[in-house]
Amino acid sequence: MKIITTIASIFLLIFTWCWVDLKIGHKRYMKQATNIKYPPRNSDMTIFTSGKILFDDFMKEVKRAQHSIHILFYIVKNDKFSKDFLKLLQSKAEEGVEVRLLVDWVGSKKISRKTIQELTKSGVHFSFSFKPKLPFLFYTIQKRNHRKITVIDGKIGYLGGFNIGKEYINQGEKLNPWRDYHLKMTGEGVRDLQEVFLSDWFYDTNEDHRGTPAYFPTLTPGSQVHQVFVTNGSDLEQSLAHMIQQANNKIIIGTPYFIPSETLFQELREALARNVSVTVIVPEKSDHALVKEASFPYFRVLLKDGAEIMQFQRGFYHSKVILIDDTICDIGTANFDKRSLFLNSEINCLVFDRTFIADAEKELAVDLAESKPLSSDALSSMNVVRSAKESLASVLSPFL
The missing domain is CATH 3.30.870.10 (Endonuclease Chain A)
Incomplete structure (x- = not known):
């Protein structure tokens, strides 16, 4: 019993140190970090x-x-x-x-x-x-x-x-x-x-x-016409939320990891509530542990709300692309996950040119043709292993 208590105390100490280190480190870094949205360019x-x-x-x-x-x-x-x-x-x-x-x-x-x-x-x-x-x-x-x-x-x-x-x-x-x-x-x-x-x-x-x-x-x-924007662990969430709010007809998100913040998750739900079509394309196979399980709780709700979740079948899907109606296309390095939103340094490019957007939409059509829809039934069957993985993924989601 004494050994178990000692081990538990050590784990608690390590966890506390990591949490304090992360919070203070992030706060210090953000004081000097710059997030830049450049003017529209040609x-x-x-x-x-x-x-x-x-x-x-x-x-x-x-x-x-x-x-x-x-x-x-x-x-x-x-x-x-x-x-x-x-x-x-x-x-x-x-x-x-x-x-x-x-x-x-x-x-x-x-x-x-x-x-x-x-x-x-x-x-x-x-x-x-x-x-x-x-x-x-x-x-x-x-x-x-x-x-x-x-x-x-x-x-x-x-x-x-x-x-x-x-x-x-x-x-x-x-x-x-x-x-x-x-x-x-x-x-x-x-x-x-x-x-x-x-x-x-x-x-x-x-x-x-x-x-x-x-x-x-x-x-x-x-x-x-396009606009480069650079983020360092902040402002990306706000930029993506603003894009989602502008959607009138459709939103297509291509991402290898779908672990949104609560703000972006609710923005997508609100878009569905105003009859905007929401499609998310993710890989059927993952390249990192627990990233699929981290996305499942969000998918269950979005599917119930009327979203379409597509799983890419032909190889690995590593895209970082967002299409809003026929007016905005976002391509860059940021994934639709908490690590890109709140930790990593990223660079994305918003493109407003209709010809470019049409080309991007053709590529997304290829992605969709190579994908199969994920059903609510596929996510409803829970077992001890899946439940444990989802719980662990939820805790670790900021770092996945």
């Missing part, structure tokens, strides 16, 4: 939903770079595709192109010390983003830079959901093919992507290049 954009097609284009543009390559990814793996990517950056640095590579400390933990030494030796400027720090160790481990940004010569930009690894080009052992949404951008909005990258670089390295004119060339406006 750019030309292309949607990529295939990693192979995206990275064929991506690598070609990197090879053509003449002055600077700035890249931020959440995940860079240690497989052949990742090594080929890093070797390309090394060769560009050796040509005299300024290359900066920023990767998340947790997401890219497989990059070895030897690889980093080889990168820096060739002239690549490398840094991990959001390294854990004292005194708020638990918070800084949880707080991740989930953004994926590339800016080439200050003129070509990319952002979206794809990372660097063989599974993203459909060469993984599991979860193939990989379905995601990524944008290529030319025009005024590239300046915003450059500013976000350089701000993140400054935060992690204390090197400030935000005022360097060479990184901000004159850009020719494109034809598609």
